[in-house]
Amino acid sequence: MTASQENKILEMAVQGDKASLEYLVSLYKDLAYTIAIKILLNREDAEEVVQDAFLKAFASLGSFKKAARFSTWLYRIVYNTAITKSRSKGIITSSLDNIKDEPHLNGMAVEWEILRQKERKKYIDIALKKLTVEDHLIVTLHYIAGKDIATICEITGMKRSAVKMRLLRARKQLQVELEQLLGNEIKDFYE
Numbered sequence: 001m002t003a004s005q006e007n008k009i010l011e012m013a014v015q016g017d018k019a020s021l022e023y024l025v026s027l028y029k030d031l032a033y034t035i036a037i038k039i040l041l042n043r044e045d046a047e048e049v050v051q052d053a054f055l056k057a058f059a060s061l062g063s064f065k066k067a068a069r070f071s072t073w074l075y076r077i078v079y080n081t082a083i084t085k086s087r088s089k090g091i092i093t094s095s096l097d098n099i100k101d102e103p104h105l106n107g108m109a110v111e112w113e114i115l116r117q118k119e120r121k122k123y124i125d126i127a128l129k130k131l132t133v134e135d136h137l138i139v140t141l142h143y144i145a146g147k148d149i150a151t152i153c154e155i156t157g158m159k160r161s162a163v164k165m166r167l168l169r170a171r172k173q174l175q176v177e178l179e180q181l182l183g184n185e186i187k188d189f190y191e
Contacts, residue, residue: 006070014061025054028071031145032078035155038140039082039133049085053078068154075155079137086133127177135170138163 012020032053036046057064057074064073128136134156141147141155152163179186 003069007066010061010064010066010070013058021058024070028074029054031071032075034140034145035075035078035137036082038137039079039086045085046082049082050078053081056081072151072154076157079155080157083133123178123181124174126181127174130177131170131173134158135166135173138166139170139174142167 009020009023013024029050032050033046036049036053037043040046040049053074057070057077064070128139131139138152138156141152142149147155149160149163149167152158153160156163158166
């Protein structure tokens with residue numbers, strides 16, 4: 001969606017246009033949920049946080065400055081709401097569940113690839129559980145959601161150097177954890 005299209009939808013949403021509000025929810029709910037679930041580890045809590053974040057965003061839509069894209073602003077609200085809820089519940093880590101199977105394979109190769117992906121996912125989940133909530137979320141935003149460093153900075157409120165350092169540290173920690181888990185089989189993991 002272009003910035004001008006987004007602005008038009010936002011203007012209509014500010015005026016209370018139900019279709020525009022529903023469109024914004026449908027467009028941004030998946031990544032909002034991904035952010036919340038990575039922090040909270042609980043479906044019900046994540047759904048509640050996403051709902052609260054949308055309500056907060058829509059209530060403040062008239063004062064949205066458009067200095068950033070609406071999606072970035074919304075994801076920051078989701079992030080802050082989820083962090084607040086996680087602190088009140090004492091949650092520390094979460095698990096990764098967005099590794100996708102490769103659909104271009106056929107027959108037995110598909111079954112083998114699905115098995116490989118499940119095994120990889122299992123080990124990545126174990127390794128990711130060793131990361132802090134913030135590091136895990138930054139890894140998810142960058143590698144799964146495809147967000148760039150600048151957008152992650154806007155969502156989390158962290159400085160660029162902090163995000164880059166967390167990504168570097170998280171990659172190194174994941175490498176160490178995977179090497180400990182897999183031993184000599186680590187070379188097969190990256191094929």
